[in-house]
Amino acid sequence: xxxxxxxxxxxxxxxxxxxxxxxxxxxxxxxxxxxxxxxxxxxxxxxxxxxxxxxxxxxxxxxxxxxxxxxxxxxxxxxxxxxxxxxxxxxxxxxxxxxxxxxxxxxxxxxxxxxxxxxxxxxxxxxxxxxxxxxxxxxxxxxxxxxxxxxxxxxxxxxxxxxxxxxxxxxxxxxxxxxxxxxxxxxxxxxxxxxxxxxxxxxxxxxxxxxxxxxx
Numbered sequence: 001x002x003x004x005x006x007x008x009x010x011x012x013x014x015x016x017x018x019x020x021x022x023x024x025x026x027x028x029x030x031x032x033x034x035x036x037x038x039x040x041x042x043x044x045x046x047x048x049x050x051x052x053x054x055x056x057x058x059x060x061x062x063x064x065x066x067x068x069x070x071x072x073x074x075x076x077x078x079x080x081x082x083x084x085x086x087x088x089x090x091x092x093x094x095x096x097x098x099x100x101x102x103x104x105x106x107x108x109x110x111x112x113x114x115x116x117x118x119x120x121x122x123x124x125x126x127x128x129x130x131x132x133x134x135x136x137x138x139x140x141x142x143x144x145x146x147x148x149x150x151x152x153x154x155x156x157x158x159x160x161x162x163x164x165x166x167x168x169x170x171x172x173x174x175x176x177x178x179x180x181x182x183x184x185x186x187x188x189x190x191x192x193x194x195x196x197x198x199x200x201x202x203x204x205x206x207x208x209x210x211x212x213x214x215x216x
Contacts, residue, residue, distance in 0.1 A: 038128055039068040040196035041205070042166075046076075049190060049207060051124075051164060056080040058122050060113070060158065062104050062151055063129030065089040070097045073126070084116050105150045113158075121160035127151045127167040130203065141172035148178055148206075156185055161213030170202045185212055 046053065053059065055078035061070045064085030073083045074096035085091060086100040086109060093099065098116045102109035129151070131143035148169050155165045165186065169175065182189055186208030193204040 038196075039072050041128070041194045042069045042072050042126070044194040044196055045166065045192055045205060045207065046072075049192065051166075051207075053077060053124060057124060058082045058117070058120050059084070059124045059126065060122050060154075061085040062125065062127040062154065063087050063147075064099070065091050067091045067094050067097070067099075069126060069128055070094050070099075073097075082117075082120060084113060086113065104154060117158070121163075122155075122158040123160060123163050125151070125155045125159060125163070125165045125167075130168055138173060141170055142174060144168075144170045144172075145174035145178055149181075152178075152182060152185070155208075155211070159211045159213075161211055163211040165206075165208040165211070167206050168203050169206050171204070172202075179206070182206065182208055186210060187212065 045051065053073065053076040055076075057077045058081060059073045059077060061073060061083065064070050065087040066089075067085060070083055070085040070091075071094055074081075074094060077083055077096075079096065081096075083097045084100065085094070085097050086102060086104045088101070088103055090101055091099050100109065100112045100116065102112055104110070104113065127147070129147050131140060131147060133140050134143075148167055151167045152165070155163075159165065165182075169178075179189065187210035188208070190207040190209070191204055192207055197203055
């Protein structure tokens with residue numbers, strides 16, 4: 001009897017795990033005790049694009065699970081700084097990080113963030129969020145732009161003038177219009193594809209610098 005081949009979904013899952021297991025950034029993350037390979041995306045962007053997060057800075061990490069970005073940020077701001085991570089998923093405790101389990105765009109999430117900030121302005125907003133992928137390219141793109149719009153709305157409300165915003169995005173429908181909107185609030189914008197991002201991934205990052213404070 002002929003052996004039945006794997007379904008397309010199973011083959012795809014198997015191939016993903018094989019690529020993941022062989023990924024040099026995954027192996028490095030395991031060696032160095034990182035929560036995920038995503039830590040290297042952030043550190044590369046910070047180090048190579050002149051983002052000096054000094055001790056005492058206030059940073060908000062939107063969609064922070066599993067916490068790899070928050071860990072790196074906490075190291076940079078030190079005990080005098082403040083890192084707030086918020087996500088719908090539970091995140092294991094991180095020394096020096098205030099974790100909130102909530103939707104950052106909900107009234108409950110907004111209240112929890114305001115309480116954690118205690119009136120302090122935010123120097124830097126970061127987001128490595130992406131939507132749950134449906135497999136429909138247009139649907140996934142519009143969901144990504146929707147997340148970008150919510151992130152920008154949050155940054156306009158909380159960032160101090162001169163602050164910065166870093167967010168993941170995809171190129172496609174709605175991107176050009178969103179980038180123009182981003183330019184209304186930031187003097188400089190950079191498109192960044194860090195080496196730690198897989199070459200086959202559609203993701204890249206938008207970095208907004210020198211927040212104008214126009215929403216204050």
